[in-house]
Amino acid sequence: TVFRVEIERAHMEEDAGKLTHMGGATGRIQGADFSLVDYNRSGVPLVEIVTKPIEGAGSRAPELAKAYVAAIREIVKNLGVSDAKMERGNVRCDANVSLRPYGQKKFGTRTETKNVNSLRAVENAVRFEIQRHAAVLDSGVLITQETRHWHEDTKSTTSGRPKSDADDYRYFPEPDLVPIVTTAEWVEELRSRLPEPPAERRKRLQADWGYTDLEFRDVVNAGLLDEIEETVTAGATAAAARKWWMGEIARRAKLADVDPAALGVTPAVVVEIEKLIASGAINDKLARQVLDGVLDGEGTPAEVVEKRGLAVVSDDGALQAAIDQALAAQPDVAEKIRGGKVQAVGAIVGGVMKATRGQADAGRVRELILKTLGVEG
Known part of the structure; x- marks a missing residue:
């Protein structure tokens, strides 16, 4: 299924700073003892992309939200705009959700879940809000238009503050900034400098790696295209890169309830483990123990093998x-x-x-x- 996501506007603004919430179990404002304000990031440019309402997704809305954010992340990284690592705050998502009865044209009251910082969290936050809205409406109570805070530990949202519609912000054109008029020639010149489009990149990588359509779809859906490409570039075979990222690393990430890219395994670690297997120093079973050691902070794969005495007995x-x-x-x-x-x-x-x-x-x-x-x- 293909969904068309239309853009309402894209505007530039400046980061106001960073809040670090101290105390509490989650690092979020709820339960914190106090907050630290870091103004070093003030003035860092941000691009905010606001979509038009995406209708007709139904039960697939959480999946669609995740796919859309993944597509934006891929585009900005491809253009060199950003490292696009959500866990570092390079890309953030404010997810808006509203429900309405079938056949009704007027949108229901919306809520906005702020600063969701992983693809998995985007999907889970949208799913939770859909279910929460449905339960509230079924009980005969009206939805409050507000911002919501996502809690990764409980997979739930809590109320933040009342949220107005854009019209209530009293937006108006900046009188000291004149409109910029571009020519068609300049636009084409810029377009000619653009890097390989993401769709073409995916076709090229699938052909280079020899993945089946199903294998490649799973990689894309898991959001691991960049990690596997970096691992292959670092020296691993395409099969080995896919085996590790879609297998053992993804399994551990699921247990830790984080995205695989945020687990802490680098492409260099995967390549080194594969070289140890190829040399006969370790086998596949031992390789999993080596990964344990790396994630426990015991050093490089070679150092873990030595410290834990994991070398294959070949005598x-x-x-x-x-x-x-x-x-x-x-x-x-x-x-x-x-x-x-x-x-x-x-x-x-x-x-x-x-x-x-x-x-x-x-x-x-x-x-x-x-x-x-x-x-x-």
Whole structure:
């Protein structure tokens, strides 16, 4: 489904500063003991883009809101306007929601949830407000037009302050700023300097990486296109980059309830872990423990391997000792293997892997087991 999002206006303003709320559990104004005011950011230019009401999304409104903010983030990053990292406040979203009965043309009373700072939070905030509006209206109470504060910990919003419509702000043209008249030639000259459009970039990356339509769609929907591209550029294969970002990193981010990009894993970390796997220093199971160490602040992947003693056991002498012990513990399985049931070797391999804390080369272990039992692989 394609939705058209029309722009009401885009205007420039200046950042008024930054508030840091101290005390409390969430770092937000609710529950804080006091707030610090940082004026160092005052005067930093901001571009505010206001959309026209987006109608007809229905139950897909939360998903659409997330997709729209992701598209804006991709555009501004592509243009070099901003790093576009929402967790750093480079891109912020004020999400407006209103409900109306089917068939009614007049919009319902809206609320505005301020400064939502992640794609996941945008989706969750819109979903919560839709459900809250519906419950309030079903109870026969009117919606209060106001700003709302999003709480990441409880996945809910609370009331902020009453909010007027734009007309009530008494906006008027700045009398000391004259209109800027542009020529068609200048506009075309600027357009010719623009970088690769996001849609064309996505087509190029999918072709370069060899992802299926489904794989690429999942990457885009997860908001991980930039992270995977940076990881591939840093030296990983496209398959490995997708495996890590869409797999283990995404899983951990979900458990931590943050976007994968905000978890703290960099493309360089993924590349280094992949190099350790390719060199045989660690296996996939150990790689997950290496990632644990990196996220715990224990250093680079190589430093984590050394500190935790996670290197793969490749010394045949040490492996043989573990194999002999496993065979002695499971003589019935050993007899089955000698009798031709080679698939039973998995049980012995499992015993060796357990004894070596998963640090053995499973392929080499299998070879040595069969050799020890005099069985052809």
